[in-house]
Amino acid sequence: MPQQHLDTIPIWEAYHEDSECPLCAMEERCESQFLDTALGGALMEPDTRIMTNQAGFCAQHLRMLYGRENRLGFALTLHTHLKDYMESLGKQTEALEKELQSEQKKNALAKGAAGISKSDPFFRRLDAAISHMEERSGSCYICGRIDKTMDRYVETVLYMYRKDPEFKKAFLASRGVCMRHYPLLLRGAKAHLHGETRLQFVHDLMELQQKNLKRMEEELEWFTLKFDYRNQAKPWGNSKDAVERTIKKLQGNVFSEEGKK
Ligand SMILES: [Zn+2]
Ligand SMILES: [Zn+2]
Numbered sequence: 001m002p003q004q005h006l007d008t009i010p011i012w013e014a015y016h017e018d019s020e021c022p023l024c025a026m027e028e029r030c031e032s033q034f035l036d037t038a039l040g041g042a043l044m045e046p047d048t049r050i051m052t053n054q055a056g057f058c059a060q061h062l063r064m065l066y067g068r069e070n071r072l073g074f075a076l077t078l079h080t081h082l083k084d085y086m087e088s089l090g091k092q093t094e095a096l097e098k099e100l101q102s103e104q105k106k107n108a109l110a111k112g113a114a115g116i117s118k119s120d121p122f123f124r125r126l127d128a129a130i131s132h133m134e135e136r137s138g139s140c141y142i143c144g145r146i147d148k149t150m151d152r153y154v155e156t157v158l159y160m161y162r163k164d165p166e167f168k169k170a171f172l173a174s175r176g177v178c179m180r181h182y183p184l185l186l187r188g189a190k191a192h193l194h195g196e197t198r199l200q201f202v203h204d205l206m207e208l209q210q211k212n213l214k215r216m217e218e219e220l221e222w223f224t225l226k227f228d229y230r231n232q233a234k235p236w237g238n239s240k241d242a243v244e245r246t247i248k249k250l251q252g253n254v255f256s257e258e259g260k261k
Contacts, residue, residue: 007156008156008160008164010026010153011026011153011157011160011167012167012170013025014029015167015171015174018175019248020175020177020212020216020245020248020249021175021176021177021178021181021248021249021252021253022174022177023154023157023177023178023181024177024178024180024181024252026150026153027146027181027252028253030145030146030149030150031146031256034141034145034146035064035065035068035142038052038061038065038077038141038142039065039068039070039073039074040073040077044077049080051144052081053080053083053084054084054139055140055141055144056081056136056137056140056141057081057140057141057142058138058139058143061140061142064142085136088132088136089136092129093129095125095128095129096126096128098125099121099122099124099125099126100122100125102121103122150181150184151188154185154187154188154192155188155192157171157188158185158189158193162193162197162201171204172204172208174208175212175215176208176209176211176212176213177209178248178249178250178251178252179249179250179251180251180252181252182205182209185205186202186205189201189205212249213249216242216245216246216249219239219242219245219246220239220243220246222236222237222239222242223239223240223243
């Protein structure tokens with residue numbers, strides 16, 4: 001296994017937190033770090049600047065960057081990204097305009113026929129411009145880096161499960177993971193584990209997840225039953241924050257940045 005995969009510290013830290021999903025804790029930490037990097041503005045490494053310029057940010061991460069209240073850093077990052085976007089868009093619109101004009105020069109009959117054939121140069125250009133915009137709006141520097149980092153973390157979790165009995169114990173005693181990270185671990189097992197270890201891990205994970213979903217369901221049910229006057233005097237147990245934790249179990253920590261504001 002390559003050296004960079006042996007960074008077990010963030011994984012141990014997350015497993016010591018006792019949350020509904022240690023992978024969410026890891027994700028939150030690297031997300032926060034990448035948000036800081038993206039706000040580095042003028043101090044940003046040229047390579048990073050090229051990446052933020054090209055990839056831009058998704059709606060959620062734009063909101064988070066805005067929420068960090070580093071207006072100058074954010075403005076500098078946005079400015080060079082916007083210029084990059086305008087430059088590539090400029091090439092697209094220029095080419096589209098050219099085809100559009102040659103379409104306009106056609107006689108009335110040919111103009112009327114425009115659009116009938118999908119191989120029409122104007123329509124091909126229009127499609128290219130649409131795809132270009134959709135592609136650019138669909139990419140995000142933060143999401144991209146998180147995905148790569150999480151893949152590496154998953155690989156390390158599996159490595160530790162395989163090699164470190166202490167970690168395996170902590171893994172099996174954990175509350176499982178959220179439903180967003182469950183398939184990520186299974187996909188990781190498919191790619192990085194083999195033979196008997198893979199079978200054992202998939203079995204362990206399914207059992208762990210099943211057990212913890214059942215626990216979550218019971219905690220949530222008790223939350224609803226507490227609204228019955230006959231249960232008013234009975235103790236809450238673990239159910240007081242069952243709604244918040246069920247949300248986390250289903251979709252990860254959707255409250256992460258809101259909590260910091
Ligand atoms: Zn998660
Ligand atoms: Zn994003």
